[in-house]
Amino acid sequence: MAESNVLKIRHLSKSFGANVVLRDIDFNVNAGDVTCIIGASGSGKSTLLRCINLLETPTTGEILHHDVDITDRKMNVPEYRTKVGMVFQNFNLFNNMSVLENCMVGQVKVLKKEKAEAKKTAMMFLEKVGMAPYINAKPRQLSGGQKQRVAIARALAMEPEVLLFDEPTSALDPQMVGEVLAVMRTLAKEGLTMIIVTHEMAFARDVSNHVVYMAGGVIEEEGAPADIFGNPRKNSTKEFLARFMQG
Ligand SMILES: Nc1ncnc2c1ncn2[C@@H]1O[C@H](COP(=O)(O)OP(=O)(O)OP(=O)(O)O)[C@@H](O)[C@H]1O
Numbered sequence: 001m002a003e004s005n006v007l008k009i010r011h012l013s014k015s016f017g018a019n020v021v022l023r024d025i026d027f028n029v030n031a032g033d034v035t036c037i038i039g040a041s042g043s044g045k046s047t048l049l050r051c052i053n054l055l056e057t058p059t060t061g062e063i064l065h066h067d068v069d070i071t072d073r074k075m076n077v078p079e080y081r082t083k084v085g086m087v088f089q090n091f092n093l094f095n096n097m098s099v100l101e102n103c104m105v106g107q108v109k110v111l112k113k114e115k116a117e118a119k120k121t122a123m124m125f126l127e128k129v130g131m132a133p134y135i136n137a138k139p140r141q142l143s144g145g146q147k148q149r150v151a152i153a154r155a156l157a158m159e160p161e162v163l164l165f166d167e168p169t170s171a172l173d174p175q176m177v178g179e180v181l182a183v184m185r186t187l188a189k190e191g192l193t194m195i196i197v198t199h200e201m202a203f204a205r206d207v208s209n210h211v212v213y214m215a216g217g218v219i220e221e222e223g224a225p226a227d228i229f230g231n232p233r234k235n236s237t238k239e240f241l242a243r244f245m246q247g
Pocket residue numbers: 016019021039040041042043044045046047048
């Protein structure tokens with residue numbers, strides 16, 4: 001690929017009233033990168049992902065998608081979100097729709113695909129996440145791990161360039177975490193570009209190629225997983241990791 005910078009976050013800040021939640025955030029995402037964002041509760045991880053997906057409007061700074069500033073008001077937001085999709089902690093499935101309909105609706109409404117084609121694509125990704133046997137089920141009939149796998153299939157069905165994950169396993173019972181992480185490992189191996197907010201440190205260490213540690217709304221430290229987990233430079237990073245890696 002001639003141009004590998006998919007996203008560039010430049011001097012991004014976000015305030016809610018007087019509360020400055022993100023300050024001067026800067027990092028790049030290249031094609032195929034798996035970037036894990038780690039940090040304590042309240043450090044601004046979700047707000048950062050929500051800014052990248054335009055669920056929040058940055059207060060200052062730029063988010064460049066292939067060098068186009070998406071914070072520009074003329075952006076077509078639904079179209080942008082087909083390229084930069086998001087998977088949420090609480091799945092956000094449409095509860096009145098079946099598994100299959102959940103994975104078709106965006107393709108039909110936003111990508112303007114024919115139903116038959118949307119169904120074919122939906123089935124392909126439902127098979128990939130192991131949820132093809134459940135196409136007629138409603139979300140309430142599924143376990144948390146199954147719901148999250150459907151949510152991932154739904155996001156993949158839009159054939160995004162980048163997928164953002166906000167703590168995709170933290171609403172799950174422990175025995176279901178593995179099945180969702182296994183799907184994400186496969187996606188990483190296949191070269192999908194992902195930005196993942198997670199408290200799963202072993203996963204971040206093994207699967208990512210870039211780790212961003214946030215504290216108090218700033219990037220405190222970032223680098224290769226071997227450096228962040230094996231040789232953190234800052235005391236705050238060491239203390240955070242010591243709390244999360246124990247046991
Ligand atoms: N819509 C909002 N209005 C006001 N303050 C907000 C809003 N959303 C987030 N905040 C504040 O921004 C700060 C960062 O929140 P954020 O949810 O981004 O943290 P986080 O790192 O994702 O935390 P967690 O690990 O608990 O999910 C918090 O102090 C939070 O109260």
